[in-house]
Amino acid sequence: MTSxxxxxxxxxxxxxxxxxxxxxxxILQTAQVSRLLSGAAVFRQGEVADRFFVLLHGHLKVVQVxxxxxxxxxxxxxxxxxxxxARAMRRxxxxxxxxxVQESLALGWMSSEWDQFTATNLNFASNALHTVGQRLQDAxxxxxxxxxxxxxQRVARAILRLVDQSxxxxxxxxxxxxxxxxxxxxxxxxxxxxxVSRLLSxxKDRGVVTSxxxxxxxxxxxxxIRLAEGREAPAPSxxxxxxxxx
Amino acid sequence: MTSxxxxxxxxxxxxxxxxxxxxxxxILQTAQVSRLLSGAAVFRQGEVADRFFVLLHGHLKVVQVxxxxxxxxxxxxxxxxxxxxARAMRRxxxxxxxxxVQESLALGWMSSEWDQFTATNLNFASNALHTVGQRLQDAxxxxxxxxxxxxxQRVARAILRLVDQSxxxxxxxxxxxxxxxxxxxxxxxxxxxxxVSRLLSxxKDRGVVTSxxxxxxxxxxxxxIRLAEGREAPAPSxxxxxxxxx
DNA sequence: CGTCCCGTTGATCCCTATCAAATGTAGTGG
DNA sequence: CCACTACATTTGATAGGGATCAACGGGACG
Numbered sequence: 273m274t275s276x277x278x279x280x281x282x283x284x285x286x287x288x289x290x291x292x293x294x295x296x297x298x299i300l301q302t303a304q305v306s307r308l309l310s311g312a313a314v315f316r317q318g319e320v321a322d323r324f325f326v327l328l329h330g331h332l333k334v335v336q337v338x339x340x341x342x343x344x345x346x347x348x349x350x351x352x353x354x355x356x357x358a359r360a361m362r363r364x365x366x367x368x369x370x371x372x373v374q375e376s377l378a379l380g381w382m383s384s385e386w387d388q389f390t391a392t393n394l395n396f397a398s399n400a401l402h403t404v405g406q407r408l409q410d411a412x413x414x415x416x417x418x419x420x421x422x423x424x425q426r427v428a429r430a431i432l433r434l435v436d437q438s439x440x441x442x443x444x445x446x447x448x449x450x451x452x453x454x455x456x457x458x459x460x461x462x463x464x465x466x467x468v469s470r471l472l473s474x475x476k477d478r479g480v481v482t483s484x485x486x487x488x489x490x491x492x493x494x495x496x497i498r499l500a501e502g503r504e505a506p507a508p509s510x511x512x513x514x515x516x517x518x
Numbered sequence: 519m520t521s522x523x524x525x526x527x528x529x530x531x532x533x534x535x536x537x538x539x540x541x542x543x544x545i546l547q548t549a550q551v552s553r554l555l556s557g558a559a560v561f562r563q564g565e566v567a568d569r570f571f572v573l574l575h576g577h578l579k580v581v582q583v584x585x586x587x588x589x590x591x592x593x594x595x596x597x598x599x600x601x602x603x604a605r606a607m608r609r610x611x612x613x614x615x616x617x618x619v620q621e622s623l624a625l626g627w628m629s630s631e632w633d634q635f636t637a638t639n640l641n642f643a644s645n646a647l648h649t650v651g652q653r654l655q656d657a658x659x660x661x662x663x664x665x666x667x668x669x670x671q672r673v674a675r676a677i678l679r680l681v682d683q684s685x686x687x688x689x690x691x692x693x694x695x696x697x698x699x700x701x702x703x704x705x706x707x708x709x710x711x712x713x714v715s716r717l718l719s720x721x722k723d724r725g726v727v728t729s730x731x732x733x734x735x736x737x738x739x740x741x742x743i744r745l746a747e748g749r750e751a752p753a754p755s756x757x758x759x760x761x762x763x764x
Numbered sequence: 765c766g767t768c769c770c771g772t773t774g775a776t777c778c779c780t781a782t783c784a785a786a787t788g789t790a791g792t793g794g
Numbered sequence: 795c796c797a798c799t800a801c802a803t804t805t806g807a808t809a810g811g812g813a814t815c816a817a818c819g820g821g822a823c824g
Binding site: 338342344346362367391398400404406407412461462501 | 590644
């Protein structure tokens with residue numbers, strides 16, 4: 273009799289790439305399933321990092337709170353991503369909280385098993401290094417943006433990143449397929465919800481996006497890319513005029 | 519007959535912690551020494567990441583330039599630090615340039631040897647993960663600061679970090695023991711050299727620091743810490759008044 | 765001893781945070 | 795099904811922190 277956890281669930285995930293079937297089975301043996309309601313925390317900043325996870329379905333956000341209570345969104349976790357691997361970096365506590373922004377499903381292991389995994393399979397540690405390297409790269413990009421770019425560019429880039437990771441083509445444009453507020457976007461870009469709201473409103477007027485409560489849809493990718501690169505909108509040509517412009 | 523490269527040079531470095539003596543010797547066999555003059559680049563952003571290094575002596579700065587030519591200082595490399603390990607994270611090119619800010623000495627290996635090292639010694643990959651994890655943590659802290667703190671706090675923190683890593687106690691205070699310009703500090707904190715200069719001038723007037731050309735000395739750590747935490751200077755009490763006030 | 769770099773300082777402006785208040789939208793319980 | 799409530803969003807007014815522009819001063823090094 274087989275477990276309801278199927279090898280195929282994880283065999284294509286980055287972390288487990290090129291592991292043997294038997295290794296995968298052994299790993300699944302010790303996995304625990306976490307079902308998460310929207311708003312539920314998988315773990316909280318400061319807790320002992322006793323488990324690590326892979327997200328199978330849904331979306332999580334990783335947030336850090338500063339000493340004086342301000343929040344920063346570190347990143348969003350997408351299906352297939354590993355998270356909570358603080359212990360593998362010899363960090364005894366989670367440096368941030370991870371919270372489901374929609375109903376989600378994750379697989380978890382005890383941190384103590386990490387060494388087991390890496391010892392059994394040489395690729396495992398290398399894969400983890402690859403993942404963390406990617407994150408480091410992302411973090412540096414963000415530092416660069418916070419240091420040198422204006423708010424509008426940063427917000428445009430943040431939305432492009434979200435679209436890239438979780439964009440869903442619909443007939444009104446590409447929608448970010450999980451709930452996200454102005455406040456969230458502000459916490460990703462180092463600005464305020466007010467400024468984000470103003471930007472989205474302005475963009476909506478120009479037909480670049482549509483947006484509603486916890487919802488953002490990109491209508492004109494090209495235009496958004498232009499904004500992200502700091503080039504202002506070109507002088508509005510007759511061709512790009514919108515129909516209902518007066 | 520023994521090489522002039524001595525095992526003791528590297529045996530205490532984080533990356534090589536808990537490697538056997540024979541492993542260390544094998545590693546040293548393939549090392550190349552780089553002598554660097556101030557201003558010399560070890561490698562440049564965008565080049566193929568064909569080598570990785572350990573800094574033995576001196577100081578380097580890691581800088582990224584944005585598409586439109588602005589620079590960001592990613593971090594300073596201190597003696598004992600590994601750098602240039604892009605390839606280990608499966609990144610084919612160096613994401614930043616690394617430049618000596620004073621005469622320095624580094625040990626380098628071909629990137630292709632990395633796999634050799636990790637295969638031979640299980641701790642190696644784990645140590646690397648630890649190092650990169652530390653950097654990720656640092657990057658996130660910086661993102662947090664850029665997102666939520668004011669310039670004065672950020673500059674104060676940057677200087678505290680430098681003091682922490684490379685502070686040297688002298689009779690006029692703790693000096694940062696390598697050359698660093700206002701521009702450099704600005705590029706670490708996402709501000710301009712003008713603002714940094716104004717801040718240092720103001721701090722000098724208050725007796726918190728002394729500074730000169732490419733030189734920063736911290737006189738009152740406690741005061742700087744206060745600034746870094748966002749608490750403004752307390753109402754100047756009679757006890758803390760400086761002699762030549764008035 | 766001149767020239768380049770680095771640092772200082774003033775004046776001005778503008779982006780964006782902040783304060784404030786109204787409107788809109790989903791969910792809930794009677 | 796509607797009233798009530800909590801939370802999201804929008805939008806206006808205002809102020810201020812820093813960037814930017816501009817010019818000068820000073821030390822180091824060839």
